[in-house]
Amino acid sequence: MEIQVLFFGVLAEVTKTAFKHYRGVTSFEELKMRVGDDFPEIAHYNFRIAVNNELVNGDPLLKDGDEVAYMPPFAGG
């Protein structure tokens, strides 16, 4: 699968990128490991993950073309 990973807020700053494209992804768990390997600094931050604009808990099934967003705590208003 090809997955687009997005980083927001402080995570975009520490990863020095707003997005990264991942090819050959086999599962959500594997994607998270690859992201963690590429950007080990994100482990120091709190974040939630959304898949296609929906917050996820656990280990959702991904499909080709999905958008996975790493989001720090919200700070709107």
Add this chain to the structure above:
Amino acid sequence: MSHKILVNGPITQEIVSSIIAKLAEKKDAGGHSVFIGQVRADDFGARRVKAIEYSAYENMIEAEAGKIIKSLSEEFNDVKSIDILHSTGIVMAGEISLLVIVSAGHRHHAISACSKAVEMIKASLPVWKKEIYENNSAGWKENSLA
């Protein structure tokens, strides 16, 4: 109901005025409750906030705002419309970054739904803010939901 949430830069007096002017078209409403959020010049001693740089997950923010509007419209059946505007980019201290207007047949639902909308916006809209201080340093800020 409006579903275009994001405004690039501050929500200007002109934007606010034009939205207020359009309230006259909502002839089924008897009251409008308005919340205006602005950037506060918090003072942390050597670091005084001069601006906030907002960023947002644009694809998600419209969906989340839609959920807030739907939820409140179901909870408060006298509500006629809910408009939400939120800034992205740089907003200087004293400038407006959030505008919420709830129109309802009667005041109680307008006021209650507007208050709840602001809390839901802070809790669930995918927006992030970086405070920029007078000394040009910067720091990320999270919402306190207490």
